[in-house]
Amino acid sequence: MASEGQDSRNKTSWGLLFLRIFSVKVIIIIFIVFILISLIGLLLAGRSAQQETSNIGNGCSITGKLDENFFNATLENAGVFKGKGDKFISIAKKQNIDPVLFAAIAMSETGWGKSDAVVHKNNPGGLMDASTGMSTVKQFATLDEGLEAMGVTLHNRIINDGLNTIEKLGAIYAPIGASNDPTGLNQNWVPTVTSISQKFGGLTMNCSNTASSGGTGKYIIPVKNPVVSSGFSNRINPVTGVQERHKGLDFAQPAGTEILAADDGVVVFSGLGVSGSGYGGYGNVVHLEHNKNKEWTLYGHMLRTNVKVGQHVKQGDVIGYVGSTGQSTGNHLHFEIRKEKMGSQVDPAPILGVISTN
Ligand SMILES: [Zn+2]
Structure with missing residues (x-):
């Protein structure tokens, strides 16, 4: 019995030894596989870094997503802009511009929030004062006011003028060889703004789009085979019964009919219009800004939209599909032409050349 016991103990230790050798082999194999995976990873990372560098070269490296925490943290060391992250983001959203580009230009113009212009005049964008013949920097009552004004200016340059890369903006903000730049500092603008953009996590939008051609200035009818079921007029609202x-x-x-962009434009809103947003009652709605006419068109009650905010569309592009969402009693497209972004609608019938029955 004892020898048998001994024997079985021996068997056990042989087993343990086998397991130990086996484990060592497994560990070595795992180690080799791990090294191989790491090498492949490094190779791929190197390739994507190379890709990124080549994108930085033209001032356009899109990450596509804003890391808000990182963005806000970067502003913590930016002088008067400390704590202004949400303000940058909300203005950028309103103006349909990249918050990273917006912040990078503000940092570049103000030496990270420390220039006299921003500290004493609340002017983050180097905006000049028209009342002094553009000879002095404009004074704003608050920094928020200065940021709002800078946002409007950037919107006009990027969206309306199509200056959607750092290079194109640099040619306006800091023209190389300008008479007011005798020491040639302007040549630093593009590399500086590009490098600051990286510090904020990289550009997130706009610059991937090619410049808007501006459009034709002549709208097409936004649906094929159009039948006007309700014209631009005073009427009793069929849902509320109120004269409006x-x-x-x-x-x-019919539901699902393609809705076409009336002209080239930039999408300033796309989605469900909730009450209080300025798009309440429109259901799924697309709002386009047209550079050529400095006008806007709006397409309401869609089954679904087919475009994203910031996207540049061409005349005739399918921007959504007919539905009956929002304040609507049946499948139809509600189409507006606006002289102002949030109002001043005009009758589209004579512009489109369609016959409106009422
Ligand atoms: Zn309508």
Whole structure:
């Protein structure tokens, strides 16, 4: 019995030894596989870093997503801009511009929030004062006011003028060889703004888009085979029963009919219009800004939208599909032409050349 016991103990230790050798082999194999994976990873990372560098070269490296915490943390060391992250982001959203580009230009113009212009005049964008013949920097009552004004200016340059890369903006902000730049500092603008953009996590939008051609200035009818079911007029609202001005044209169409962009433009809103947003009642709605006419068109009650905010569309692009979302009683497209972003609608019928029955 004892020898048998001994024997079985021996067997056990042989087993342990086998397991130990086996484990060592497994560990070595795992180690080799790990090294191989790391090498492949490094190779891929190197390739993507190379890609990124080449994008930085033209001032356009899109990450596509804003890391808000990182963005706000970067502003913590930016002088008067400390704590202004949410303000940058909300203005950028309103103006349909990249918050990273917005912040990078503000940092570049103000030496990270420490220049006299921003500290004493609340002017983060180097905006000049028209009342002094552009000879002095404009004074703003608050920094928020200065940021709002800078946002409007950037919107006009990037969205309306199509200056959607750092290079194109640099040619306006800091023209190389300008008479007011005798020491040639302007040549630093593009590399500086590019490098600051990286510090904020990289550009997130706009610059991937090619410059808007500006469009034709002549709208096409936004649906094929248009039937006007309700014209631009005073009428009794069929849902509320209240007399109101109908500020667009309705085209009755089967659900799912393609809705076309009336002209080239930039998407300033796309999605469900919730009450209080300025798009309440429109259901799924797309709002386009047209550079050529300095006008806006709006397409309401969609089944679904087919475009994203910031996207540049061409005339005739499918921007959504007819539905009956929002304040609507049947499938139709509600179409508006606006002289101002949030109002001043005009009758589209004579502009489109369609016959409106009422
Ligand atoms: Zn309508």
